[in-house]
Amino acid sequence: MGGATVSEVTLVAVSVAQPEEVAGWRHRGHGVRTGIRKRPVAAATLALSTTNLEGDGQADLAVHGGPDKAVYAYPSEHWPVWEAEIGRPFGPAAFGENLTTAGATEDDVRIGDRWHWGDAVLEVCQPRTPCFKLALHSGTAEVGRRMRATGRSGWYLRVLRTGTVPTAGPVAVEAHPAGVTVAAVTAAARSGDPDAIAAVLAVAALADEWRVPLRQALAT
Numbered sequence: 001m002g003g004a005t006v007s008e009v010t011l012v013a014v015s016v017a018q019p020e021e022v023a024g025w026r027h028r029g030h031g032v033r034t035g036i037r038k039r040p041v042a043a044a045t046l047a048l049s050t051t052n053l054e055g056d057g058q059a060d061l062a063v064h065g066g067p068d069k070a071v072y073a074y075p076s077e078h079w080p081v082w083e084a085e086i087g088r089p090f091g092p093a094a095f096g097e098n099l100t101t102a103g104a105t106e107d108d109v110r111i112g113d114r115w116h117w118g119d120a121v122l123e124v125c126q127p128r129t130p131c132f133k134l135a136l137h138s139g140t141a142e143v144g145r146r147m148r149a150t151g152r153s154g155w156y157l158r159v160l161r162t163g164t165v166p167t168a169g170p171v172a173v174e175a176h177p178a179g180v181t182v183a184a185v186t187a188a189a190r191s192g193d194p195d196a197i198a199a200v201l202a203v204a205a206l207a208d209e210w211r212v213p214l215r216q217a218l219a220t
Helices: 076-086 132-138 142-150 182-191 194-201 208-219
Strands: 008-016 020-027 030-034 045-048 071-075 099-102 114-117 120-127 155-161 163-166 170-174
Touching: 020 132, 030 132, 071 076, 076 099, 076 142, 120 163, 120 182, 120 208, 132 142, 182 194, 182 208, 194 208
Parallel strands: 071 099
Antiparallel strands: 008 099, 008 170, 020 030, 045 163, 071 155, 114 120, 114 170, 120 155
16 A cells, blocks of 8 residues: 655645635635635744644634644645646645645555654644535636545645744655555545455544544445
């Protein structure tokens, strides 16, 4: 299941946003309040808490944010294929991510990897599942559908140690020995293969949002 062992990732951009109601955005007849419209920060450092980067926030805490979704990372390596499929440019925070990265994709990043970022330590804990706000943010429902179909999801990290983090430079990665990648999690969920699901569930760092339905799938 393991991809290449990654010793560091590079920060292309660090982005944040506070929740806002976006003019013209509607869902099921209602206005939409969201924190997805993030923008790269100019500050050299930010404070990182157990739930958020300084200046960041989420509108609907029932499905976004919290300790297992404290920081969202997305690899810039996917931009060319998105541009070819969707027909427009993509750049930092195009997917509402906090960290736009280079140097690793879902095929390399492992559940349980620890990222040593400034004073802080983070842990990769789950892939992203897109919601309707990504479609509104990107201007097309195709982005969410293709993200689910291809596994180009990015990943969430929980914060094990808070601290001050730089907004440029590399982040050191301590690879988890189980070698269960982010891509392996989404592949196991799609396939329903019992052996693949069992291997994913064996990694204690996996967030409950994925653990619970995978455990239920294994039991049926």
